[in-house]
Amino acid sequence: MDWGWVQDHLGEIQSLFLQHAQFTLLALVYGFAIAFPLALAATRWPRLYTPILGLTGILFTIPSIALFMLMMPFTGPTATTCLIALTIYTLLVLVRNTVEGLKGVPREVREAAEAMGYRRFKQLFRVELPIALPVIIAGIRIAVVTTIGLVTITALIGFGGLGALFIDGFRQAFGTPIVVGFVLSVLFAIAADLALVGLQRLLTPWARGTAAR
């Protein structure tokens, strides 16, 4: 480890980290914007669930490097290419966990809500989603950690966030940038995961009570 290098490159490391965080956040936001309506549709019309899961599953199985490269002729080595592919990889987990979460809402709860006069949308947002939240957040956690890892792959087409340090280190046959990129990327994933666990605790205060009982 060459700490001098780290000191000289703090500004660069910071901007790479910001790019990494930006890509991750945008992919998650876009992913959720697509996955949420799909999940609602799959819950409302169960027949759609298998095809939606199958399609997102196939997209998820395609290696990220291949997907980035497949888009190159159309969108070139741009941030758009990175974001489209990163977004696609969040879909499977987000759709699956949202649907499973909503399916897990006990029937009695649903019937009670209906009997109390809840309209469909109010029931969804006030009753079903809060109950499904732990499973949905579990999906978001997997998606976030996976995306943070995948962002580093975009280094191969000139982006990569902290992954750009891998390419730097490789070109110079110099270990320090690689270690820095590796450690920061893993720490970022762990921190984001823990933050989501904290968010879940904040959003589901009732769960703490039951755990203690």
Place this chain on the structure above:
Amino acid sequence: MTFLSELLAWFTDPLNWKGSSGIPIRTWEHIQYSVTATLIAALIALPIALYLGHTGRGGLLAINIANIGRAIPSLGLIIMAFILLGLNIIPVMIALVALAIPPIVTNTYIGVRNVNREVRDAAGGMGMTGWQVLTQVEIPVAMPLIMAGLRTSAVQVVATATLAAYLSFGGLGRYLFDGLALQDYEQLTGGALLIAALSLVTEFLLARVQTIVVPKGLASRNATAAVDAKMSGKAEVASSTA
């Protein structure tokens, strides 16, 4: 449309099917890397996970190692191994094996731990030894999850073996990195399609193997959903999915 016809031309050009940089040889190299890495990973991970699952030890590590593995950047790992160990295929293999181990450990451990206590006790009550309980009861019952872990790892290895070409080795990644360097989009896209196809074939073949090795009575169990649900602590949600 012109791009598609050029892509088709790339695939049908006889030159791309011949010699050491032809599609059959590159595919074979890719398969060799992938099979070797997955087998080594299975040989390391399965005994450890079966032991931990059978004895119930090390659960925290075994359950969380797959999550940690997900956070490891594969490109960083391969380049780091290369800087440390030099330019030969061994660092690539070490990185591939390291990435393949976590999903096998977590799935196998959870599979064995999830075997009903009554089933395990009944097997012991019938006079089975620990080894017999493991091989005749726990492994067969855990088979859906063991296979799910192997499948996840194998598909991931096929994807990551692409990076071998970044370090100047063979495999289908060659087309990607050569295509990228030459701005040859037909080669680039052709290679990407081959890698995507190989991944899907791997997933499909192992899904078939799974239906063969999983005991018939367990065939309806949805292995993948069970693991993810386990991580969210909602096993009862998953067991309701077909």
